[in-house]
Amino acid sequence: xxVFSLSDFADHEQVVFVSDDKSGxxxxxxxxxxNLGPALGGCRMWPYASEEEAIRDVxxxxxxxxxxxxxxxxxxxxxxxxxxxxxRTQKTPELLAAFARALEQLNGRYIAxxxxxxxxxxxxxxxxxxxxxxxxxxxxxxxGTRSGDPRRxxxxxxSSASGRR
Numbered sequence: 001x002x003v004f005s006l007s008d009f010a011d012h013e014q015v016v017f018v019s020d021d022k023s024g025x026x027x028x029x030x031x032x033x034x035n036l037g038p039a040l041g042g043c044r045m046w047p048y049a050s051e052e053e054a055i056r057d058v059x060x061x062x063x064x065x066x067x068x069x070x071x072x073x074x075x076x077x078x079x080x081x082x083x084x085x086x087x088r089t090q091k092t093p094e095l096l097a098a099f100a101r102a103l104e105q106l107n108g109r110y111i112a113x114x115x116x117x118x119x120x121x122x123x124x125x126x127x128x129x130x131x132x133x134x135x136x137x138x139x140x141x142x143x144g145t146r147s148g149d150p151r152r153x154x155x156x157x158x159s160s161a162s163g164r165r
Contacts, residue, residue: 014031083099
């Protein structure tokens with residue numbers, strides 16, 4: 001398969017293929033654009049039918065993250081990572097540690113967050129091996145504490161109208 005000639009390659013700055021025989025890790029990290037800052041994107045673990053499907057997915061998703069960051073006016077670029085495997089049966093602490101060590105080798109060029117097949121707890125675990133994960137800290141807000149988990153909505157502020165209309 002010719003990766004550079006794929007239409008999904010679309011000017012990616014860096015694509016890293018990672019494997020670790022001991023843990024069974026097979027992963028791809030794609031940095032689409034870092035003009036505004038380090039690339040940010042989720043780490044997806046999915047039982048892809050083929051490596052080609054995984055490559056196309058990570059390229060497509062990382063490009064989308066570039067646009068999301070730009071539209072949100074963030075000082076971040078776009079990236080994404082995929083771990084090839086079934087998260088219910090193949091995700092282990094050793095696999096997550098191996099992936100985190102691969103992130104660390106990129107020296108902050110890519111920052112991972114949870115996505116399909118990974119969780120905030122997985123990201124928190126990976127902080128033992130890398131500083132380059134996001135979405136893991138609970139943050140104070142006007143309405144109380146907001147979880148780092150993007151799937152949990154922030155708490156709503158109490159209504160000052162006390163239910164009257």
